[in-house]
Amino acid sequence: MPVTAAGRLWVLVALASVGCRPVPERSSGAPEVTVTRAVLPAPPSDTEATAFLTLDNRGGSTDTLLGVRSPQAGGVMLHAMVGGRMEMMPALPLPAGRRVRLVPGSYHLMMRELVQPLVIGDTVTLELRFAKAPPVVVRAPVLRYTEAVGTAMSGPN
Numbered sequence: 001m002p003v004t005a006a007g008r009l010w011v012l013v014a015l016a017s018v019g020c021r022p023v024p025e026r027s028s029g030a031p032e033v034t035v036t037r038a039v040l041p042a043p044p045s046d047t048e049a050t051a052f053l054t055l056d057n058r059g060g061s062t063d064t065l066l067g068v069r070s071p072q073a074g075g076v077m078l079h080a081m082v083g084g085r086m087e088m089m090p091a092l093p094l095p096a097g098r099r100v101r102l103v104p105g106s107y108h109l110m111m112r113e114l115v116q117p118l119v120i121g122d123t124v125t126l127e128l129r130f131a132k133a134p135p136v137v138v139r140a141p142v143l144r145y146t147e148a149v150g151t152a153m154s155g156p157n
């Protein structure tokens with residue numbers, strides 16, 4: 001799907017107030033980001049797919065999601081929805097002690113150049129790289145759309 005580069009600044013400014021809530025901080029204060037609710041709706045496309053997940057920054061300082069990759073895709077991009085349009089984001093700030101959710105209508109990951117089409121029941125491996133915290137590898141199930149959205153949106157914000 002086409003993505004414009006315009007509006008990036010707006011997105012970064014908006015990040016401060018969107019999709020964040022406090023999470024318990026680890027006592028050590030060491031950089032740590034945990035990833036939960038990683039899930040993909042079965043994509044209508046053979047070559048592209050959307051992934052959702054929840055990021056909790058449990059470290060004592062702001063971190064940044066720098067990039068995501070998958071052995072099952074040629075590339076994984078970070079997108080935001082702004083005014084109903086997708087915008088590409090170079091990175092995603094993760095405020096200290098906060099939760100940032102990638103859910104429908106908001107931030108999401110776009111997998112491009114899928115190695116092979118994804119179907120319900122498949123599992124996707126995603127490796128997330130951060131500025132401070134160690135990388136996190138998650139395995140995300142491919143679910144029916146409504147199930148995937150339910151998983152992505154479940155639990156407290």
Ligand SMILES: [Cu+2]
Nearest residue numbers: 079086108110
């Ligand atoms: Cu997108």
